[in-house]
Amino acid sequence: MKNETTNNELLLSVQDLEVDYSSGGSTVCAVNGVSFDLHQGESLGLVGETGAGKTTIAKSIMQILPDHATKRVAGEIFFKNQDLMQMKEKELQNIRGSQISMVFQDPMTALNPVMTVGEQIAEGIRHHQHLDKAHAKQAAIKMLETVGISRDRIDEYPHQFSGGMKQRVVIAIALACNPELLIADEPTTALDVTIQAQVLDLIKELRRQKGTSLILITHDLGVVADTCDKVAVVYAGEIVEIGSLEEVFDHPSHPYTKGLFGAIPDMYKDVARLSPIDGLPPNPTELPEGCYFADRCPHATEECRARHCQLEHITGTHYVRCLKTEQEG
Amino acid sequence: MALLEVEHLKKYFPTSRGVVHAVDDVSFSIEKGKTMGLVGESGCGKSTLGRTVIHLLDSTDGVIRFEGEDVTHPDKPTMHKLREQMQIIFQDPYSSLNPRLTIQETIMEPLQLSKRFDKTQLPKEAERLMDLAGIEKRFRNAYPHELDGGRRQRVGIARALALMPKFIVCDEPVSALDVSIQAQILNLLMDLQEEYGLTYIFVTHDLSVVRHISTDICVMYLGQMVETCPTKELFAHPLHPYTKALLSAILTVDIHHKNERILLKGEINSPINPKPGCRFAQRCPYATEECHQPIPLQEVTPGHFVACCHVKDINNL
Amino acid sequence: MLKTKKRNPEKVSKSEVPGSLPYVWKKIRTRRLAMIGLIFVVTLLILSFISPWICTYSYKAISMKDKFALPSWQHPFGCDELGRDILSRVLYGAKYTMSVGVFSTGFSCLAGVILGSVAGYFGGFVDNLIMRCLDVFQSFPGILLAITLSTVLGPGFEKVIIAMGIAYMPAYARMMRASILTIRDSEYIEAATAMNCTTFQIVKRHIIPNAISPLIVQVAMGIASAGLSASSLSFLGFGVKATTPEWGAMLSSARTFIQDYPHMCIFPGIFIMATVLSFNLVGDAIRDALDPKLKD
Numbered sequence: 001m002k003n004e005t006t007n008n009e010l011l012l013s014v015q016d017l018e019v020d021y022s023s024g025g026s027t028v029c030a031v032n033g034v035s036f037d038l039h040q041g042e043s044l045g046l047v048g049e050t051g052a053g054k055t056t057i058a059k060s061i062m063q064i065l066p067d068h069a070t071k072r073v074a075g076e077i078f079f080k081n082q083d084l085m086q087m088k089e090k091e092l093q094n095i096r097g098s099q100i101s102m103v104f105q106d107p108m109t110a111l112n113p114v115m116t117v118g119e120q121i122a123e124g125i126r127h128h129q130h131l132d133k134a135h136a137k138q139a140a141i142k143m144l145e146t147v148g149i150s151r152d153r154i155d156e157y158p159h160q161f162s163g164g165m166k167q168r169v170v171i172a173i174a175l176a177c178n179p180e181l182l183i184a185d186e187p188t189t190a191l192d193v194t195i196q197a198q199v200l201d202l203i204k205e206l207r208r209q210k211g212t213s214l215i216l217i218t219h220d221l222g223v224v225a226d227t228c229d230k231v232a233v234v235y236a237g238e239i240v241e242i243g244s245l246e247e248v249f250d251h252p253s254h255p256y257t258k259g260l261f262g263a264i265p266d267m268y269k270d271v272a273r274l275s276p277i278d279g280l281p282p283n284p285t286e287l288p289e290g291c292y293f294a295d296r297c298p299h300a301t302e303e304c305r306a307r308h309c310q311l312e313h314i315t316g317t318h319y320v321r322c323l324k325t326e327q328e329g
Numbered sequence: 330m331a332l333l334e335v336e337h338l339k340k341y342f343p344t345s346r347g348v349v350h351a352v353d354d355v356s357f358s359i360e361k362g363k364t365m366g367l368v369g370e371s372g373c374g375k376s377t378l379g380r381t382v383i384h385l386l387d388s389t390d391g392v393i394r395f396e397g398e399d400v401t402h403p404d405k406p407t408m409h410k411l412r413e414q415m416q417i418i419f420q421d422p423y424s425s426l427n428p429r430l431t432i433q434e435t436i437m438e439p440l441q442l443s444k445r446f447d448k449t450q451l452p453k454e455a456e457r458l459m460d461l462a463g464i465e466k467r468f469r470n471a472y473p474h475e476l477d478g479g480r481r482q483r484v485g486i487a488r489a490l491a492l493m494p495k496f497i498v499c500d501e502p503v504s505a506l507d508v509s510i511q512a513q514i515l516n517l518l519m520d521l522q523e524e525y526g527l528t529y530i531f532v533t534h535d536l537s538v539v540r541h542i543s544t545d546i547c548v549m550y551l552g553q554m555v556e557t558c559p560t561k562e563l564f565a566h567p568l569h570p571y572t573k574a575l576l577s578a579i580l581t582v583d584i585h586h587k588n589e590r591i592l593l594k595g596e597i598n599s600p601i602n603p604k605p606g607c608r609f610a611q612r613c614p615y616a617t618e619e620c621h622q623p624i625p626l627q628e629v630t631p632g633h634f635v636a637c638c639h640v641k642d643i644n645n646l
Numbered sequence: 647m648l649k650t651k652k653r654n655p656e657k658v659s660k661s662e663v664p665g666s667l668p669y670v671w672k673k674i675r676t677r678r679l680a681m682i683g684l685i686f687v688v689t690l691l692i693l694s695f696i697s698p699w700i701c702t703y704s705y706k707a708i709s710m711k712d713k714f715a716l717p718s719w720q721h722p723f724g725c726d727e728l729g730r731d732i733l734s735r736v737l738y739g740a741k742y743t744m745s746v747g748v749f750s751t752g753f754s755c756l757a758g759v760i761l762g763s764v765a766g767y768f769g770g771f772v773d774n775l776i777m778r779c780l781d782v783f784q785s786f787p788g789i790l791l792a793i794t795l796s797t798v799l800g801p802g803f804e805k806v807i808i809a810m811g812i813a814y815m816p817a818y819a820r821m822m823r824a825s826i827l828t829i830r831d832s833e834y835i836e837a838a839t840a841m842n843c844t845t846f847q848i849v850k851r852h853i854i855p856n857a858i859s860p861l862i863v864q865v866a867m868g869i870a871s872a873g874l875s876a877s878s879l880s881f882l883g884f885g886v887k888a889t890t891p892e893w894g895a896m897l898s899s900a901r902t903f904i905q906d907y908p909h910m911c912i913f914p915g916i917f918i919m920a921t922v923l924s925f926n927l928v929g930d931a932i933r934d935a936l937d938p939k940l941k942d
Contacts, residue, residue, distance in 0.1 A: 225581065429856060439841035439842075491841075
């Protein structure tokens, strides 16, 4: 899949990623053939429901899948033309934190309660940039101020911060080494709306300053609309629709994407009843033969249930995995 | 006539660090068949208010009237009757069901306790409730851990409906659910309301949900009510600075309709031993010395109540 | 993270509810070591009760000519200083050691559950009163408290049980209180209150069944340590009457002859060890079965 609109260098390329977990004797197919490209400076939103495999994709890129439960990983993940899947743990450690870093959903558990926030920010800087203690602390202070926390709080402990402040600290840690790629896994889900607005603005501002690329994982289409310029809709471990923000939000083409938009109460229109998507996502231990969405899809035919189709190009950078589009196109 | 009236309701919790003013001098009333949306951020006391109204928590001060009767301090038989008429649906569909009871047992429990049905009728009535809440019959003997979040929430709803209440507090019933499931539950709640003339208090932090389901809205901040009016009015003309900031922070999926965001400085402070006056003053861009005086809710335009001493200047009224 | 969802809920039986007793049993059956332990304990218990009919020699028959007899075909475990057959005594005594373990654990568990539930559910002053009293008990080392109590109560089978039961009760009460505290704030308890459940019904139907599972582990482990403590008590001379073939008491009297006739110590010793080990293996399996993190 080629991205025609940006001329920037290719930063990350995920090809046919597949991840299986073993769970209680059965195999959970968490990610089933995910491919996407991310160019320098782009921000991609991965949208999907609980269990769609969004977090697994992120953990695969970081190469931090849990050893004991992961049964099979296949595919290629190229970061600046190096395959992360083939790398040794030692090499990965140099990339993690300095070139790719991750922000987790829950700021309450992401920080070490017995270290001051300054130490936690400085830790990564010392490790990756080989600075001495004093210089690292200076860098940590600068970072703390970048995320909008005053420098006198550098020696405080996480419990002295509120939820939104903690998430700022987590972001400061993630961005401390100027990574080229930031993966944010539901960074604002645990926060209140007004705090969410602050944190998203912070992420956007930092991206503008530093040119960091972003993969934002969320279930909230509103967050994507606010922060990202590319969108991938994930369903049952595969991308069902991918394209630029305008392409997907103005012309949602997969029935699932359309369904998601119909299920959200609109702020500007009044409807008597929402139109929910019937049923539930398929059981990841026994995925159907054909389209994974067929059971919930209002347009599904026999053919949909029989054949699993590929992502098809519609316009520009817009791709959809649906038999109907395939035939019309 | 209003089904429920609350006047100057207060709920304080003594803690080792001081008294938490979780709900501080809140008054409102709900007409029969309407839905009152209680909106606010975490820690603003909206869930505490919901629980105090239905007597899961004792109020510290104030008056609660249900169908015109003062039920602030009910005696045992009154409480018994009251509980059958006021029910609650919880946020977390995982912790709100007893993991050791089957779905049928969970739904039958209130029926058994009410003693309105004899043993042979019980399973039939439970089946009717399951139908009503849209739970497939095959889940009758399943345990909660086998159900997904949406179905569990339906069980919670069926259990709340079992006693045929007139009034239900919905405490963030869709916050823990995925959007596609969220819509199913919201529709179910609205259908039930139409069919049985139910009255809801809908506690939530999600303004787009509350706009969809409520007829009236109360906005709370740190235990105080800052603004209340019909839903349409609130979204068209928010008057309190906090409401304005809250509305501007909503992220819409409409990418061509970006609203200007009012970024609030700082974060919510703690409701422990608060100073008198407007609690939002610390973060308010319009705050002055005057704001440290206690400020009651005032009717600014007909039916639109706001607690802000600068409301007229801010909105050029 | 993805979770597997079970299909066909019609077919679901009780044994699939994590934490329920049938579920625990299903899990234990898959653990070989735990099954060996369980079979050992059960066999020993059965043998102990039928020993008067299957053993050639009575446990109390004195035969001075067999004094200190070494293990032989006639007396596989040898004889003691009064010529009593050690095999018969070990088998017969198994029921003492084990029933002291079972009954004293049962006693302390029951008392602990009641006190812990009351303290945890009602909180406040009641909680304070109960827990401070238990603190007093817990400030003595368990075995020392048991010794003190059995000195006061005097020797005897049922008195050992009472002494040990009291000594080990605070641990159960504490555990019960802790798990009740977490369950008490669950939303399903609030839901039960909202539907007019009485306090008694809430405790019986909603709290105890959910609070009990961590206790099952403690009980399985507790039987082993209580059995061991019972033997220690008898060894020190505070337990059952000296003539009873309790394993600890047997060890105690054999102690004097350990240099010349070690077989008198070895066999009761091995049985104490094997029994404690068996109970621990079963306890381990139960703990793993109840630990949701180890489910897969």
